[in-house]
Amino acid sequence: MSLRLLLDTADPAAWETWLGTGLFQGVTTNPTLLRRAGIRCSVPQLAQLTAAVLALGAQELHLQAWGPDQTAILSCGRDLAALAPGRVIVKLPVTAAGTAAARQLINEEVPITFTACYEAHQVLIAAALGSRYIAPYLGRICDQGRDGHAELIAMQRCLEGLGSSVQLLVASLRQPSDLVRLAAAGLRSFTISPELAAALLDSRTTAEAAAQFERDAQS
Secondary structure, eight states: OOOEEEEEOOOHHHHHHHHTTTOOSEEEOOHHHHHHTTOOOSHHHHHHHHHHHHHTTOSEEEEEOOOSSHHHHHHHHHHHHTTSTTTEEEEEESSHHHHHHHHHHHHTTOOEEEEEEOSTTHHHHHHHHTOSEEEEBHHHHHHTTSOHHHHHHHHHHHHHHHTOOOEEEEBOOOSHHHHHHHHHTTOOEEEEOHHHHHHHTOOHHHHHHHHHHHHHHHO
């Protein structure tokens, strides 16, 4: 499997900017990102956003289901999956209610991403149920004073040891070196902010070399 990058934002302007580069296979979002973008978290609103992001060429869109209990989360997840079957990946937290809803949705062949992963043992839940992804929060794990890189690498080794098809979708990345370190260890799927995407292309020496090429071409 090759590198897989997803854009972590609910901002349609950022989708237009970055999906056109060909770097990203899709988009991830959640109610917090929707709030920051001034977008109401509702299924009709998400239906409009789904149509927009898929029209821009995204292969998949990860949408977070919500609700006060398992029944409500399950119903919401079904509604989200129906917006674009097979291309909307339903996000669920690794909680008791989220896991119970995930089991039913996976049985209905709805692709799932488990979110809010902070502990290595949580990947065992994803492996047991057969979700498509599980998203550990690298930066937030590091904020707790833990070695997030080492813990994510341990999660990856666990999945490999089990022969699981579950993919770690690394979230909460802060700097390009995070991607480099984890990619070198064999992790292949990342969801990153537009700001981090810009940082990947920000190299003063590369810009200077490109400018010199242009000057030489005109001489």
